[in-house]
């Protein structure tokens with residue numbers, strides 16, 4: 213992780229300094245040790261000589277913010293979060309916003325903060341970074357500010373939706389149409405409403421046409437299409453508070469807020485509001501309840517079986533029979549679930565037999581020893597390289613190296629370390645491969661167990677049992693093939 217170290221005195225440090233304690237170099241030492249321990253690639257060290265003061269007096273912080281916007285590093289390393297700013301709420305807001313917008317993590321010896329993680333943003337340390345009452349003020353002010361900007365029709369969310377780019381408009385932001393992308397948005401709504409195509413078909417059609425998504429590739433996801441179809445920004449509207457979020461044990465859950473704000477935006481719509489409303493009606497009619505019953509999942513192969521195209525196979529009811537079909541509708545023909553399960557059990561039996569034969573025929577000849585020897589040499593070299601790196605930190609501390617020399621030397625050694633690590637990994641993989649033979653001894657009883665009990669289980673229990681042993685099943689079937697003319701490739705989980 214490209215890291216910039218930021219050092220700054222606090223008011224308490226000034227008092228210590230009068231007693232002859234040099235806080236900055238003490239802090240530098242601690243942070244360098246931490247960087248070394250956590251393998252952070254320190255590419256720059258910024259020391260604020262002038263303490264306190266307004267942001268515009270803090271030259272190093274200003275440089276840091278500018279470089280943050282230029283994407284020069286991924287993280288800022290500092291003693292504690294309130295070293296970053298303690299002057300006024302406005303300054304702190306600017307600093308936090310800059311880090312947040314550029315996805316820069318704040319690393320302290322105690323904790324790593326990710327400001328784009330809601331829970332981190334509300335973490336007590338961040339709260340105390342901005343004193344409590346200030347935080348509430350800022351939160352309320354920001355919130356009120358965003359609401360009122362939204363009410364005025366400005367765009368108050370993060371990145372612009374596909375089809376638009378975000379542009380400054382006075383103190384606010386609005387959206388400007390990106391013509392090539394807007395064309396695709398129009399095509400999507402047209403297919404959805406006028407051609408009555410579902411998200412899956414639209415994805416395939418867009419890929420076929422070679423149209424690129426926001427990540428500049430043609431792998432459109434169903435989720436993206438659904439999000440686009442529901443987004444009224446495309447009809448020239450601005451929304452706010454559309455979803456409410458609630459933290460729970462299973463993570464944050466969101467819910468549609470029925471009373472969300474939707475007003476005419478300052479921006480131009482790509483489609484008409486009428487078309488958007490028609491799309492919502494279609495979406496409601498298309499809604500497909502999730503493949504779960506009250507008693508759990510219906511598909512014993514859920515989460516395990518994948519189509520040859522890479523997408524999940526899902527269960528579809530078709531003339532009262534349950535068929536496994538590709539969720540991307542890539543053209544691979546589906547098969548009745550009963551046939552697939554039968555085949556799976558058959559294949560597992562064969563696999564078991566071949567494992568048994570293999571174990572019998574194999575004397576314990578192994579090249580593991582030679583590999584282990586190579587590994588130990590590499591291990592030693594890794595240790596040496598790490599010591600060399602540690603040495604650069606020492607030399608910097610002893611001021612034998614200046615910062616420039618340190619950063620250069622450290623950079624060279626770090627990349628050598630990476631190469632060694634790569635070699636180490638490949639040896640390690642080879643060793644693992646060898647050890648797979650040993651894994652067979654674990655696998656055999658597991659497969660036997662599946663064969664013994666499978667038929668008597670509920671789909672839910674079958675699923676759990678299979679997942680404990682099998683990591684993935686890939687399904688192949690050619691167009692026009694007979695019902696039983698399909699192939700399964702089973703990848704076992706190598707459990708320890």
Ligand SMILES: [Zn+2]
Nearest residue numbers: 519521538542
């Ligand atoms: Zn497929």
